[in-house]
Amino acid sequence: MTQSAFVLSTTRKYVTVQVGDQAPLIVTKNRTCPDLCPGDEVLISGATPDISVEHLCPRRTIFQRALGPREKLLAANLAHIYLITAPAPLFNPQALDRVITAAAAAGIPCSLVLNKTDLPGTDETLKLINSSYLSVASSIVCVSATTEEGLKPLKTAVQTMNGSTPTFIAFTGLSGVGKSTIIGALSGSELARQGELSERSGMGRQTTSQAYAYHISHTNLFLVDLPGIQNFGLTHLGIEQITAGFPEIAQAIAQCRFSDCKHDSEEYCGVRDALSAGKITNQRYQSYQAIIGEITIFSNRDH
């Protein structure tokens, strides 16, 4: 019998899937199985314990990162990304810029969440966020997952996305910013990573290093805990896609006199003018130049 299923998590040999409202099921990847990630819709067939993935359904969106040939699928069919950050020392704008750009290129709305607002340093971090991300993020949300301050509007926003078909919403950010705590608080229950396999022992085991989509029972919502955004390469994108992730820079580039302007030390550069005028923050400018530099290195290597 062939059934439709949604991928919750993957390892090299196995895939944990959700079929309807049943408990998660572990199925095997056969040799022809394409690279899968949480959010993928697949067709599975066979009888327990020999169920395997037969087909990958077309993806509506694909969120990924890449550093040259090292490409990594992070999650498929995401309806929204909540990019979590926290006050210093966990506030890392370079990482935020990269995720925001990847989300924009993938056509996925991305909100910025400042978590741990109960901690000192919140005001300074919020000032930095407001100076750089007001026009870049879909929305900016402040919460404390531990005191639950500000959590209600976030919960409402997530519940509003519940519809008649499965909806995947990702929570991403650097390790320690509170992704797992927020997902737990939003779902209102202790979420076990059911059926997850340790490849070596074949036994169920908990792990936090891998992306995992939690199905909120009696809804069509899946909350994806998506770690691993450090070293977030964007070499799968072109210059135009990178620039689209920096709307304030895109606007300034229109004023550069030379079409091959590198916005470095050239004269008549709209970007450097906007930087001097405070319309682009130095941090965003540095991020942009670093990402463009990186994709240039890899495109030179290819040809």
Ligand SMILES: Nc1nc2c(ncn2[C@@H]2O[C@H](COP(=O)(O)OP(=O)(O)O)[C@@H](O)[C@H]2O)c(=O)[nH]1
């Ligand atoms: N003070 C404070 N600590 C928090 C908050 N949210 C999470 N934490 C703590 O931060 C640490 C990392 O949280 P965790 O959810 O594991 O982060 P993850 O690595 O992003 O999944 C844990 O010790 C949490 O208890 C918060 O809003 N305020």
Ligand SMILES: [Mg+2]
């Ligand atoms: Mg975690």
Ligand SMILES: [Zn+2]
């Ligand atoms: Zn320029």
